[in-house]
Amino acid sequence: MEQQGFVFWMTGLSGAGKTTIALAMIEKLQARGVKIERLDGDVVRESLTRDLGFTAEDRAKNIERVTFVAKLLSRNGIGCVCSFISPYQSVRDGVRANTTNFIEVFVDAPLEVVIDRDVKGLYVKAIAGEIPNFTGISDPFEAPQNPDLHIRTDLETVDESAERAIRYLEERGLIPLVIPT
Numbered sequence: 001m002e003q004q005g006f007v008f009w010m011t012g013l014s015g016a017g018k019t020t021i022a023l024a025m026i027e028k029l030q031a032r033g034v035k036i037e038r039l040d041g042d043v044v045r046e047s048l049t050r051d052l053g054f055t056a057e058d059r060a061k062n063i064e065r066v067t068f069v070a071k072l073l074s075r076n077g078i079g080c081v082c083s084f085i086s087p088y089q090s091v092r093d094g095v096r097a098n099t100t101n102f103i104e105v106f107v108d109a110p111l112e113v114v115i116d117r118d119v120k121g122l123y124v125k126a127i128a129g130e131i132p133n134f135t136g137i138s139d140p141f142e143a144p145q146n147p148d149l150h151i152r153t154d155l156e157t158v159d160e161s162a163e164r165a166i167r168y169l170e171e172r173g174l175i176p177l178v179i180p181t
Contacts, residue, residue, distance in 0.1 A: 003035055005074035006174045007099040008165065010151075011086045011144065012107035013136045014122065015114035017153035017161065018083035021107060024162035025081055034175050036079040039066055044084075054133040060091050067095045074100035079175065083107075087141040101174055105165065106147035109154045111136060 008025075010018040022038050029036045041062075045052070049065055052058040063086055073080045086092050096102040114136070115123040126134030133139045144150075149168050151161045169175045 003077060003079065003176065004101055004174050005077045006079050006101035006103060006169065006172075007070045007074050007095065008079065008081045008103050008105060008169070009070075009086070009092065009095060010081070010083045010105045010107045011092060011147075013109070013111070013114050013141055014085060015117040016107045016109045017151075017158065018085075018107045020158050021151065021153070021161045021165065022081045022083045024158050025165055028162060028166060029079070029175070032176075032178060034079060035077060036081060037073055039070060039080060039082045039084075041084045054139075056088070056133075056139075059087065063091050063095060067098050070095070071099045079169070085135050085141070087135045087139065089142045089144065092144070101172075103148045103168070103172070104144055105149045105151060106144045107151050107153060107161075108143070109152065113154045 010022060012018055019040055019042070022040060026036055026038050044062070044066055048069070049062045052062050063084065066082065066084065070080045070082060092104060096104065118124070122131060122134065123137065125131045126137040135141050149165065151164065153161060170177045
């Protein structure tokens with residue numbers, strides 16, 4: 001079976017575990033020879049979208065640019081693991097409409113857990129009003145109502161999450177199935 005292109009779109013609050021799961025997935029998939037790329041919010045904001053802020057309009061433009069890259073990758077048979085807060089359902093729906101084999105993944109953890117994980121202290125600053133437009137505090141996060149996959153990072157390990165995500169890709173026929181020996 002030949003690999004198909006896909007867009008594995010992880011959405012969730014800052015600190016939920018999107019990047020951590022993406023890195024674990026990429027390592028496992030590359031070891032299997034899967035053609036895969038990773039698009040990550042922090043990395044993209046250092047280059048492709050460094051001119052954008054965090055207003056609703058800038059967030060939409062950020063995702064628009066990322067969608068274009070993901071579309072190119074997925075239509076050329078490359079899997080794309082994307083980790084973006086992407087707080088608005090309408091914007092995620094736009095990504096779904098414009099990419100090949102879109103999978104919406106809700107990487108979820110309670111607010112108190114993501115605050116505890118926050119090594120940069122961003123949530124504390126946002127709660128104090130020092131960071132405007134901070135998703136989950138002063139800006140809304142629209143949780144997916146019917147995600148293709150729901151990962152609760154407060155209830156499973158990174159490895160369990162990554163393995164479950166990879167099994168989902170196998171079950172959908174988007175990557176070759178590995179048969180245990």
